[in-house]
Amino acid sequence: MEVSASPALSARLALPDVLLVGLGDRDRYRGARLPLGVARLASWLRFTHAARVEVLDYSLQSDARSHVTEALGWRPAVVGVGVNFGQWELLADLAGLIEQATASSETSPVVVLGNILAAFSPTEAVAPFKRAAAERRALVATGLGERPLEALCRSLHTPKAWETIPGLLQPEPTADGGDTSRMNNARRVRHQPVSTLARRTKTGVVSEAAPRVDSDTLPSAPLAPSLVAPDDSLVLAVAAEGGQVSLETSLGCQYGACTFCPRAHKGDGWLRGEQAVCVAILERFSRLRTSEGSRVAVSLVDEEFFGSEGLADPPPNQLGSAHILAAMERLGLRCEIYTRLEQLFDRHRSRRWNLRRAMLLAETAPSMRRLFAGVESGSPSQLRRYGKGQTVSQTVDALRVASTLGVPLEFGFITFDPLLTPEELVENLAFLARTDVICAPYPDGPSAAVAQIGHYLNGADLPGSGDPLYRHVAYMATELEVLANSRYADHLHRRHPELLDGYDPAFCRFGAHYAHGGIETIAGWCRVWTEGMFTPVYQARMAARSAGTGEAAEAKALVRRYRDATFALLVTLTDRFLPGLNLPQGFALAKAPSDEPALLTAESLKVTGHPITFDPSLLERRRDR
Structure with missing residues (x-):
C-alpha cells in the first residue's frame, strides 16, 4: 500500500527528538532499580506517537556524564529530567552539560523538570538552566507528566501555546526579586513566606522568611494517563542486573490525610488502572530473566495497592487487586506491595470482609517478597499528631493477622519528630520491643489459617512468635521530614515557629529543631x-x-x-x-x-x-x- 506525500503526512512523521534523564546517585543507592517515572514517560510518548525518545538512567551508567554528552550530540528538542530528593548537585551538573553541549545551537532545548522536587521548588530547580530560562524554554511539570509532555511535543513550534498546557508551569523571577511562575490560564504560583521562621545562631535568634509553594495555586492536574508498559530497554537492563523492576497499577492514596505527607504534587484521590493492561504488562515481565536465569521480582509501587476498592464492604466479587495478584501467581512472579494497615484487618468492617481479605492474603503470601505498611509509631499521642487514623491496638491487630497468614512484613517507623516527648520515645521503644505481635505463620494452609482469623475475631488469641517488632522495621531510628505543603509543617508554622530553621529546596523541607x-x-x-x-x-x-x-x-x-x-x-x-x-x-x-x-x-x-x-x-x- 502506498500513501501519497502531503504536508499533513510530513508533519505527522516529523516527530521531535526527546531525551529523558533519570538522575540517581549510583554510589549511595547500589543495585539497579527501575526509574519508573522516565520509563513510563518514554513509553507514553512512543505510544501516542508524539516523539522519538532516548532514555538515560544515571543508576545504570558508571560514567553517566559522558553518556549525557553523547546523547546531547544528536540535538534533542526536549530534555526531560526526573528530579528527586537530594539530587540538587546532580541537576546543576546536568544543566552545565546541556549548556556546554548546546552552546553553538541557535536555541536551547526545551527543558522540562518533573517529580516532587521540581514541583515544590520550581524556581530553584530551573535556575541552573540559565540559557533555557532566559529563552523561556524551562518548564516544570507539577503532577503526572505524560499528558503535559505529549502536549508540549505537539506544540513545540508555538511557544505561546505552552502556557495553556495543564500541569506545566514556567518559573521566572519578578522584578523585585520574588519568585513567581507563569502557568496555564494565566494563573500564578508564588513561593510565599507563610510565617516568619527562627534561625538559631551562636549569637541568638535571627528571624528569616522561608519560601514555600502554596499548593492551592498549583496548576490543575491533567487527567490520569492510561497505563503503558515501562521502557523495554530500562526494564531489561535492570532485570539483567537482578535489580528491582517496578510497576504502578494505581495512582493516589484513598486516605491521603497523614500530616507529614505533601500530596499536592500528584493530585488527590485514588484510581486503579485498567486490569487487562496491568496483566499484559505483568505477562511481559514474566519473560524477563536475571543474569542467573531466574525470574525477576516485581515491586508494585502503588501508594496504596488495595485503595478505595479494597475498602468496599461487603467486598465485591471482582476485586482489581485480587485479579492482579492472581495474575502474578499464575505467571510465577514474586511481588512486593505497599498498603495501609486497615487493608489487612479491620474490626470496624464486617466478618465477611475480614475473612475474604484474609483468604486473599493467605493465598498470595507465598508469592510475596514483602508487604510494606506504614506503622510509623507505637505512641498513641504521636500517632494522632501524624494523623495516621489508626490506634496502637489496631496496628497490633493487623500485624498479628498478617503474620499468621504468612505475609512477609516490613514497615515504616518515624521514631523522632520535633514535638516528640521523652514519654513518647519510651512508648515507641516498648512497642518496638514487643514479642507478642509478630506471629508464626499458621502451617496447615490458607483455609486453616483463615479459620484461625475467624477465631481471633471471636476473641481467641494468636500466639506471638517471640520475634521482636523492631526486626521488621525498614529503618527505625529515623526522623520526620517537615515537608513543604504538609499539615505538619503548617502546624509548626502556626504553633511552634521557634522550632523551624529555614527552608531546604533540595529536599522541599523545612529545617527543624526539637522541643x-x-x-x-x-x-x-x-x-x-x-x-x-x-x-x-x-x-x-x-x-x-x-x-x-x-x-x-x-x-x-x-x-x-x-x-x-x-x-x-x-x-x-x-x-x-x-x-x-x-x-x-x-x-x-x-x-x-x-x-x-x-x-x-x-x-x-x-x-x-x-x-x-x-x-x-x-x-x-x-x-x-
Missing part, C-alpha cells in the same frame, strides 16, 4: 548512625528481596544484625541522655564505651564485620544530597 534538648541529641546521633550505615544496609535490603537464595540469606542476616544494633543503640542513647525515664526491664543496652563515636563504630563492626566511617557533622544538620 526537648535530650531528644535532639539522641536524634542527632541516630542520624549519624543511619546515614553512615545507609549504603551497606540499603544494598543488603535490595539483595534480600531480589538476589539468589544464598546471597539473599546472607543479606537478610546483615539486615537483622543492623536492626538489632539499631534498637540497642536507641535504648543506650535514651538511657544515656534521658536518664530519669526508668526504661522497662529487658531492654538490651549496647555494651560499648561512653564515647558516642566509639559506640557507633563498635556497633557497625558487629553488623558489617568492618568499622564504618561516620560523619559527626550530621549532628548539626541533615544530609543535603
Whole structure:
C-alpha cells in the first residue's frame, strides 16, 4: 500500500527528538532499580506517537556524564529530567552539560523538570538552566507528566501555546526579586513566606522568611494517563542486573490525610488502572530473566495497592487487586506491595470482609517478597499528631493477622519528630520491643489459617512468635521530614515557629529543631548512625528481596544484625541522655564505651564485620544530597 506525500503526512512523521534523564546517585543507592517515572514517560510518548525518545538512567551508567554528552550530540528538542530528593548537585551538573553541549545551537532545548522536587521548588530547580530560562524554554511539570509532555511535543513550534498546557508551569523571577511562575490560564504560583521562621545562631535568634509553594495555586492536574508498559530497554537492563523492576497499577492514596505527607504534587484521590493492561504488562515481565536465569521480582509501587476498592464492604466479587495478584501467581512472579494497615484487618468492617481479605492474603503470601505498611509509631499521642487514623491496638491487630497468614512484613517507623516527648520515645521503644505481635505463620494452609482469623475475631488469641517488632522495621531510628505543603509543617508554622530553621529546596523541607534538648541529641546521633550505615544496609535490603537464595540469606542476616544494633543503640542513647525515664526491664543496652563515636563504630563492626566511617557533622544538620 502506498500513501501519497502531503504536508499533513510530513508533519505527522516529523516527530521531535526527546531525551529523558533519570538522575540517581549510583554510589549511595547500589543495585539497579527501575526509574519508573522516565520509563513510563518514554513509553507514553512512543505510544501516542508524539516523539522519538532516548532514555538515560544515571543508576545504570558508571560514567553517566559522558553518556549525557553523547546523547546531547544528536540535538534533542526536549530534555526531560526526573528530579528527586537530594539530587540538587546532580541537576546543576546536568544543566552545565546541556549548556556546554548546546552552546553553538541557535536555541536551547526545551527543558522540562518533573517529580516532587521540581514541583515544590520550581524556581530553584530551573535556575541552573540559565540559557533555557532566559529563552523561556524551562518548564516544570507539577503532577503526572505524560499528558503535559505529549502536549508540549505537539506544540513545540508555538511557544505561546505552552502556557495553556495543564500541569506545566514556567518559573521566572519578578522584578523585585520574588519568585513567581507563569502557568496555564494565566494563573500564578508564588513561593510565599507563610510565617516568619527562627534561625538559631551562636549569637541568638535571627528571624528569616522561608519560601514555600502554596499548593492551592498549583496548576490543575491533567487527567490520569492510561497505563503503558515501562521502557523495554530500562526494564531489561535492570532485570539483567537482578535489580528491582517496578510497576504502578494505581495512582493516589484513598486516605491521603497523614500530616507529614505533601500530596499536592500528584493530585488527590485514588484510581486503579485498567486490569487487562496491568496483566499484559505483568505477562511481559514474566519473560524477563536475571543474569542467573531466574525470574525477576516485581515491586508494585502503588501508594496504596488495595485503595478505595479494597475498602468496599461487603467486598465485591471482582476485586482489581485480587485479579492482579492472581495474575502474578499464575505467571510465577514474586511481588512486593505497599498498603495501609486497615487493608489487612479491620474490626470496624464486617466478618465477611475480614475473612475474604484474609483468604486473599493467605493465598498470595507465598508469592510475596514483602508487604510494606506504614506503622510509623507505637505512641498513641504521636500517632494522632501524624494523623495516621489508626490506634496502637489496631496496628497490633493487623500485624498479628498478617503474620499468621504468612505475609512477609516490613514497615515504616518515624521514631523522632520535633514535638516528640521523652514519654513518647519510651512508648515507641516498648512497642518496638514487643514479642507478642509478630506471629508464626499458621502451617496447615490458607483455609486453616483463615479459620484461625475467624477465631481471633471471636476473641481467641494468636500466639506471638517471640520475634521482636523492631526486626521488621525498614529503618527505625529515623526522623520526620517537615515537608513543604504538609499539615505538619503548617502546624509548626502556626504553633511552634521557634522550632523551624529555614527552608531546604533540595529536599522541599523545612529545617527543624526539637522541643526537648535530650531528644535532639539522641536524634542527632541516630542520624549519624543511619546515614553512615545507609549504603551497606540499603544494598543488603535490595539483595534480600531480589538476589539468589544464598546471597539473599546472607543479606537478610546483615539486615537483622543492623536492626538489632539499631534498637540497642536507641535504648543506650535514651538511657544515656534521658536518664530519669526508668526504661522497662529487658531492654538490651549496647555494651560499648561512653564515647558516642566509639559506640557507633563498635556497633557497625558487629553488623558489617568492618568499622564504618561516620560523619559527626550530621549532628548539626541533615544530609543535603
